[in-house]
Amino acid sequence: MEDDLAEEVIRVWGYDRIPSTLPGGSLTLVRQPAALRRAALVRQALAAAGLSEVITYSFVDPERLDLLGWDPTSPEFMALRNPLSQERSILRPSLVPGLLEVVATNRHRQMPDVRCFEVGRVFRSGGPDGLAREEVRVGMALTGLRSRRAWYAGRDSADLYDAKGAAEHVLAALGVEAFDVRASAAPFLEEGRCGELVVAGEVVGWFGELAPAPQEGYDLAGLVFLAELSLDRLGALPPRQVRYRALPRFPAVQRDVAFVMPEGLAVEEVEREIRQRGGGLLMSVTLFDVYAGKGVEAGMRSVAWNLTFQAEDRTLTDEEVNALHAAIIEAVTGRFRITVRGM
Template sequence: IEGAIDEYPGKHEKRVVTLNYARTNAILGTPINSETQREILLRLGFDLVSDDVGADRATFAVPTWRIDVKRDVDLIEEIERVYGVEKIKPSKPRGVIGTHPFDEVYDQIQEARRILCGLGLYEAQGQSLISVKAASLVLPLEHCVRVANPLSIEMSVLRPSLLPGLLDSVRVNLHRRNPSAALFEIGKVFARGGTELPVKEERMLGIVMVGDRWPVFWEGADRAAKFDVFDLKGVIEEFLISYGVKGVSYEENANPSALFYDSCLVLLGRHRLGEFGILSPQVARIYDFREVVVLGELNLDLLMRLRSREKKFESLPQFPAIRRDMAIVVPENMTHEQVLKVINAHKPSILASVEIFDVYRGRNIPEGHKSMAYAFTYRASDRTLTDQEVNRTHEELVRIVLMKLGATLRA
């Protein structure tokens, strides 16, 4: 039989790749003229299909045995290999630092995390989806955002608060025999909005504390002390001061949600920053808690808008301080915040600080009243104060406090 038989069921078309000569120089970081680039590829078996001199580019047909060559960067790699890597001069790395509007927000969130961790709290990370039962403890269901096709009944509502998730974390810790927990979480919460904005999102900060105030120790009067609402208030106060939010006031919440047994509002002027208080006993039974749980939530988006990022430094005092005390008898419903408002409204220039150090109820105090004792620290920045000057200032301030509050001095 004469001739040849070629079994070739499908003809293999050659792949073509277009090379931009300027792109080769940009990637390699060294100038290689177009003639040299073209000659290297032709020597390696690439066929020149077209050469567009005006556009500084050419199209090559890839040999069938070079199945690894698919893009222009593969051609550039071949040029680099033949031209010689040693001929390409090294250059310093060029970094590009971009900016984004979220960068500043992220930095502020990280600062909040750093402060809270420094106060002894651990960060928790919860789910954005919670159950209908948990969501109803915080917000009426008609104001919650429900998922159309939930995976389960336990993940059917977008969380309206961080607190249910934090309570779940505490329950897991307690069931794992970790009876003490001080946790915080930063995340977004969701609620139904208006017609223009169907879903409202806000970034919040949640805190929950339960168990022993101090680590286990072998002696000490406070070694069995438990977290209470004043520990939480102290954490919130210290966080706000460190975060640059000053002038905050506290007011009893007349209508707390079902989550709280008793709660307090955190206010800055007309702005409501958040709420904190004691967990409701009914909710505590749902979560199987046997100890008092204190919890709170702050609007972090609002805090980032209202905070002052300016840092101020005051030199250490050079002159001694003088302390004077005041014990007043007031009605039972009188709060420390009310007393401080009067003092701050008439604060003398030499008054450095005011601290409450005792609250007493009992013998020699009328029923329905209590005694509140305060320590006043007086100091001048430019001189040593005399007893006569401090006594005169202190007596006038005490007179104003008694008049404004309708209080009496405790004998």
């Protein structure tokens, strides 16, 4: 063999007589795809928030879909032609079935406090050439105590706002600052205890409380709160423009306002009106109190906000702030036919 002969010649001639050279060529820096970067950011953010990542099967049981109010025979779902078992015969249309199985398994093993998430693909019919439409989503499930059991920790249970907060945490990790929350409905969510997240007019996700029927079907003893967002839809949105803004040089002025409003009136709508009427001098709006009980008419609640006013070029006077504060109150009470608490 030619290689063997060359080896013998080099051995006799001497390896030390061969000059040392470094390998030639160039290395190209390959940038990680945007979809993988989004998924990595979301995983890091949710893990830092105390949620545990899980990985579940991409195939689900038709009976589980039926428990969630979906028709497993619907043509929008992708059924396998030759499944290994009936329990894994449909490509998952959502991450919810797998997350609920994780919650149920943990509860049956005396671990009632679960805070988990999954990043994975979901599938629906209607893709090219008769294949499935795939979408990368992140799903979250919360149940049990809000924090780990310890003598120094409270005993508060997770609630709807924890699920909403987890979804907002994902949006923040991806740089989404402006979004709306609207009422929504889903067959497996409790009516009036769910909502959808809208960014730039596009519905990118939802959150809510699991309804009693699927809760019983999965044999879950406590309340379960869920959220799911589409990372593909979020990635398709226009990129956020990051602009430098100098630190404020002039002091801020704060005012509080509380409105007595019907329980059916969405807080989000009132807050949106406050922000719109506040204009450029209204720097922040913070909800800090919701009260219903003694002193408030039945069917009504008192909702209070802290308003922060600030100008970039001058110190605001009390007269300016009072006039703007009064204009906000007039606009909100006039539009929604509500009153200011204490007036």
